[in-house]
Amino acid sequence: KAGVTQTPRYLIKTRGQQVTLSCSPISGHRSVSWYQQTPGQGLQFLFEYFSETQRNKGNFPGRFSGRQFSNSRSEMNVSTLELGDSALYLCASRDRSSNTGELFFGEGSRLTVL
Amino acid sequence: GQQVMQIPQYQHVQEGEDFTTYCNSSTTLSNIQWYKQRPGGHPVFLIQLVKSGEVKKQKRLTFQFGEAKKNSSLHITATQTTDVGTYFCAGPPSSNDYKLSFGAGTTVTVRA
Numbered sequence: 001k002a003g004v005t006q007t008p009r010y011l012i013k014t015r016g017q018q019v020t021l022s023c024s025p026i027s028g029h030r031s032v033s034w035y036q037q038t039p040g041q042g043l044q045f046l047f048e049y050f051s052e053t054q055r056n057k058g059n060f061p062g063r064f065s066g067r068q069f070s071n072s073r074s075e076m077n078v079s080t081l082e083l084g085d086s087a088l089y090l091c092a093s094r095d096r097s098s099n100t101g102e103l104f105f106g107e108g109s110r111l112t113v114l
Numbered sequence: 115g116q117q118v119m120q121i122p123q124y125q126h127v128q129e130g131e132d133f134t135t136y137c138n139s140s141t142t143l144s145n146i147q148w149y150k151q152r153p154g155g156h157p158v159f160l161i162q163l164v165k166s167g168e169v170k171k172q173k174r175l176t177f178q179f180g181e182a183k184k185n186s187s188l189h190i191t192a193t194q195t196t197d198v199g200t201y202f203c204a205g206p207p208s209s210n211d212y213k214l215s216f217g218a219g220t221t222v223t224v225r226a
Contacts, residue, residue, distance in 0.1 A: 033214070042218035056213040103157075
């Protein structure tokens with residue numbers, strides 16, 4: 001099986017712009033979560049989508065949004081970018097019917113805001 | 115909200131030595147997971163512990179889940195250069211709420 005695929009891998013934006021990141025989960029996985037990773041802060045939970053519905057949401061401002069499509073692919077959008085949004089954005093998928101809650105992470109999208 | 119803390123933040127180890135990293139949650143966890151992230155890579159699942167007091171071993175790695183299901187530890191024996199990376203613990207507050215909270219991680223470097 002192919003792993004979790006995230007695009008783009010790297011991108012540079014300027015303050016005030018908006019960005020859309022894409023995530024294709026492992027085939028058969030219907031749950032997709034997004035995390036923001038910054039140095040020293042670990043992984044901060046953004047949101048989880050399952051069956052096209054947002055199931056959980058982290059403590060991020062409304063500028064961060066996401067959606068999931070019927071094929072389980074997910075996108076996240078960040079509007080009005082700020083310098084502090086520079087981070088590695090990780091997408092993870094999991095099989096909710098599995099006994100383990102193992103998350104399968106993609107390689108991430110590294111966003112730099114100038 | 116739920117907070118997961120890990121100590122130490124950095125661990126510099128001489129090759130061949132043992133070390134332990136600790137994970138503490140402010141709330142009871144339904145399970146605890148450990149992930150490893152190599153430099154420049156993405157987190158990779160290592161193990162999940164579910165039962166109170168559970169201990170699991172993977173070769174030189176020993177994982178333990180506390181009796182109160184609020185803390186966990188990872189012990190690595192005879193550290194090798196392949197152990198370099200950041201180790202994260204993570205846990206959901208309940209089996210129905212999968213808002214997985216990660217600790218800030220323990221970054222391990224190894225002196226040959």
